[in-house]
Amino acid sequence: MRFNVTVSGLDRLVSDLDKAPERAHRNSLKAVEFTANGIKRTARATATGISYAPDYPRKITYDVDDRGVGDGASAEIGPDKALGGQAPLGVFLEYEYGTPWSAPRPHLGPALDRWTPDFVKGQEIAVVDALEGS
Numbered sequence: 001m002r003f004n005v006t007v008s009g010l011d012r013l014v015s016d017l018d019k020a021p022e023r024a025h026r027n028s029l030k031a032v033e034f035t036a037n038g039i040k041r042t043a044r045a046t047a048t049g050i051s052y053a054p055d056y057p058r059k060i061t062y063d064v065d066d067r068g069v070g071d072g073a074s075a076e077i078g079p080d081k082a083l084g085g086q087a088p089l090g091v092f093l094e095y096e097y098g099t100p101w102s103a104p105r106p107h108l109g110p111a112l113d114r115w116t117p118d119f120v121k122g123q124e125i126a127v128v129d130a131l132e133g134s
Contacts, residue, residue: 022069024126032073035115035119036064039062039077039111039115040061043077046105053095058083060078060079060108061079062078063076077111
């Protein structure tokens with residue numbers, strides 16, 4: 001028994017799949033940036049009103065580290081000590097978890113929890129868009 005198979009469009013498929021990692025990385029990086037900014041904004045809004053640290057919310061920033069295609073990206077979100085004032089790690093821990101003399105004011109943990117589902121959805125969209133050639 002003999003079969004003849006004709007394939008059309010295979011070159012385009014191969015080309016699209018070759019470009020998928022770059023597209024996936026670009027889209028994933030956008031999702032990381034978007035989520036980091038959302039976490040920062042949510043944490044700032046939640047951290048407002050600390051009477052003894054009125055400038056603390058403005059110290060919450062984020063940095064994105066793009067390590068390139070195949071290695072991914074990450075974001076660091078939290079108080080930036082370089083901005084001066086009330087941003088050292090000890091102060092953050094005091095605000096987030098409390099101390100024997102002050103109640104906890106969770107802000108970064110709840111912000112992360114709030115944005116995690118959006119981040120996962122963004123990564124899924126990044127992969128689908130990359131495979132579809134968007």
